[in-house]
Amino acid sequence: AQSVxxxxxxxxxxxxxxLTVKCTYSVSGNPYLFWYVQxxxxxxxxxxxxxTGDNLVKGSYGFEAEFNKSQTSFxxxxxxxxxxxxxxxxxxxxxxxxxxxxxxxxxTKLSVxx
Amino acid sequence: GAGVSxxxxxxxxxxxxxxxLRCDPISGHTALYWYRQSLGQGPEFLIYFQGxxxxxxxxxxxxRFFAVRPEGSVSTLKIQRTERGDSAVYLCAxxxxxxxxxxxxxxxxxxxxx
Numbered sequence: 001a002q003s004v005x006x007x008x009x010x011x012x013x014x015x016x017x018x019l020t021v022k023c024t025y026s027v028s029g030n031p032y033l034f035w036y037v038q039x040x041x042x043x044x045x046x047x048x049x050x051x052t053g054d055n056l057v058k059g060s061y062g063f064e065a066e067f068n069k070s071q072t073s074f075x076x077x078x079x080x081x082x083x084x085x086x087x088x089x090x091x092x093x094x095x096x097x098x099x100x101x102x103x104x105x106x107x108t109k110l111s112v113x114x
Numbered sequence: 115g116a117g118v119s120x121x122x123x124x125x126x127x128x129x130x131x132x133x134x135l136r137c138d139p140i141s142g143h144t145a146l147y148w149y150r151q152s153l154g155q156g157p158e159f160l161i162y163f164q165g166x167x168x169x170x171x172x173x174x175x176x177x178r179f180f181a182v183r184p185e186g187s188v189s190t191l192k193i194q195r196t197e198r199g200d201s202a203v204y205l206c207a208x209x210x211x212x213x214x215x216x217x218x219x220x221x222x223x224x225x226x227x228x
Contacts, residue, residue, distance in 0.1 A: 044219040090156050102217060104156030
């Protein structure tokens with residue numbers, strides 16, 4: 001069975017500084033990896049995905065993520081944080097082609113301090 | 115275009131009662147998913163529909179939970195004899211098909227069982 005770990009419950013970063021939200025996964029085969037963001041009282045919004053190809057994936061709102069197969073990681077990054085980036089971030093995985101059942105991590109609360 | 119919609123946004127019921135939660139997916143999306151998100155956790159898969167049929171209901175916690183999608187569009191999640199432990203946010207998502215296409219989530223229905 002697949003699993004996702006987000007080791008940090010909360011990440012605090014100053015506005016303008018780079019941010020990283022960590023994610024590691026465990027799945028057999030070649031995984032498909034996703035990042036979603038959840039704002040208060042709103043649904044999950046898709047940020048980016050890794051399917052195959054270039055290990056660095058660029059997504060919405062200036063976010064990017066790097067797939068590292070040897071470390072089974074898919075960390076979310078942004079070069080310069082905005083206060084409006086403050087939200088709950090979820091990493092998710094499926095075991096690859098033809099699969100559909102997303103397995104989510106517990107989420108990481110990102111707070112960007114002005 | 116319109117996103118995934120869910121009604122009601124909030125539902126408060128008493129233990130033992132029956133509830134129905136509705137999901138209206140994005141037009142043209144053949145795949146529909148239900149997830150449950152408990153406080154402080156990531157969403158957990160409940161059931162997946164491809165068209166009208168439930169292709170995978172392995173995430174339903176017990177036989178009090180049932181879901182239908184009779185015309186391949188709107189879906190209803192039904193919970194019988196509700197228990198306090200059923201309290202959670204129920205999320206619906208849809209995707210163009212079941213492959214690697216990202217799932218688009220609705221805002222969720224917050225169910226509270228008193």
